[in-house]
Amino acid sequence: MEFFDALQWNNWKNLPLEVKKQLIQQMLMYFVSPLKEITDLHVVNYAYAGIKCETFRMTIDDEDFVFVPGTSEAILGWDLGVQGLPLSSWGLSWPSSNETAAGLAAAYGFQNEQDWSDYVNESTSPLRKRSIAPMLVQCHALPVGTTFVGVLDTVTAEFHGNVEAYNLFAEDVQANFQMPISFEESLDYALPESILEENRYFAELHPLTGNYLLYTHQQVSQKTLQTQLHKEGFVLLSEDQWEYCCGAGTRRLFRWGNEKTCGDGMTLPAEELLAPNMFGCTYGLANGWELTDGLSLKMEKWSTCSHSLLDALPYATYYRSRRILQPEKILSSIDYRYRKAILIEKDRI
Incomplete structure (x- = not known):
């Protein structure tokens, strides 16, 4: 063969x-x-x-x-609306005080199944068949403009990783999470979810371990990021490749299955949401967008509204953000992530 x-x-x-x-x-x-x-x-x-x-x-x-x-025949995209989804995921009463839900309700009506199907179809990429090259893919998406340095234990202050790189900003990072010295202060104390000093370092709190993932930081746009990656032999995934890596080409809106519900909703608990999928890739570490090599953004910067389908949809395999990327705009490491890949193609030998 x-x-x-x-x-x-x-x-x-x-x-x-x-x-x-x-x-x-x-x-x-x-x-x-x-x-x-x-x-x-x-x-x-x-x-x-x-x-x-x-x-x-x-x-x-x-x-x-x-x-x-x-694969030579990945079926990607979605045009089935809420077909296959449990009625309980979309036929819910509205959280009337939530601005996100109220705005969508005004735009789409959401009076029947067709209204919901229209919204889902307009929130996902079009149905298509594609050939996808084999590839080496980064398991975890990184904040844009960063390179991973290591992990800082927020209890012991022990660091594991590239010590030389960490020492360049260690004192500044640790100064951001000094423990409270009084009981009253401890009542309102919470570690910051992220710490950014532009062009020096970025830290983000892992939702499961409670430790900080640390990175060096450099301001970049998508265009400058792609130039840097190409010099190192990497690429950003295309939207086709991203969807294939996320859902393995299965005909399900969600990689975990359209029928699976968790309590009253369809969004998985953090432990399951961050678990490796069928290809060993993880998604959903932080609330924000993931880049592709084009203008399409995957996932979403989203304010939850306690509605099952609305809160789950940004995690769907074929979800496409309505935000259009501006290739030359400097991107926030807090809001945007990227995933490196090496394509295994004949013309790359």
Whole structure:
């Protein structure tokens, strides 16, 4: 079987592990820059929403990547409205005091199933069939303009990661979360969700661990970011590639399944929302947009309104923000994220 054919998912999933090991070594040899350090290469098995995938995970310059097999016939986009979604997810009473919900209700009416279907279809990318190249994809999206440095334990103040980079701003970061010295102060005390000093560092509080993820920071636009990535042998995912990596080409609006509900809503608890999907990629670490290589933005900067479908929809595989990206505008690390990839294509050898 030819090398590139073997990397198609319908072939890849049936290959013996020893053959897969040979293929991943060839990928790393021919498609990753020799200036990059590759460590911790190992086999991983992911199972999510009934889909299983045996693949490889590795670090490239201390950042986590996973191999995603390609496909010649990914069906992407959505035109089925609320079909397949439980009535309880959209036929709910309105939180009348919420401005987000009230504004959408005024625009769409939301009196019947067709109103809801129109809103969902207009909030998702159009139905289409695409060929998706195999790729090495960053497991976690990073804040725009940042490079990961390490993790700071907010209880012990211990740092794990690139100590040399961290020492350049360690005192400034730690000064932002001094513990309260009195009981009265402790009643209102909360760690800041993010700390940004432009062109120096960025820190964000992980929602599960309560520790800070630390990054170096540089102001960038999408255009300058893409230039930087290309020099290092990376690209931003296209919208097609992003949707495929998120939902594995399944015909479900949500990667976890259209029928799955959690309590009174469809948005998963944080533990499940941040769990690796069927390809080992995670989504939804922070409230904000994720970049593609074009003008389309995935996910959303969203104020929850306690309505099941409205709060879940930005996490849908095919969701497309109504905000149009401006390629030369400086982007906020708090609001925007990016995900690196290396495409495994013949013309990139």
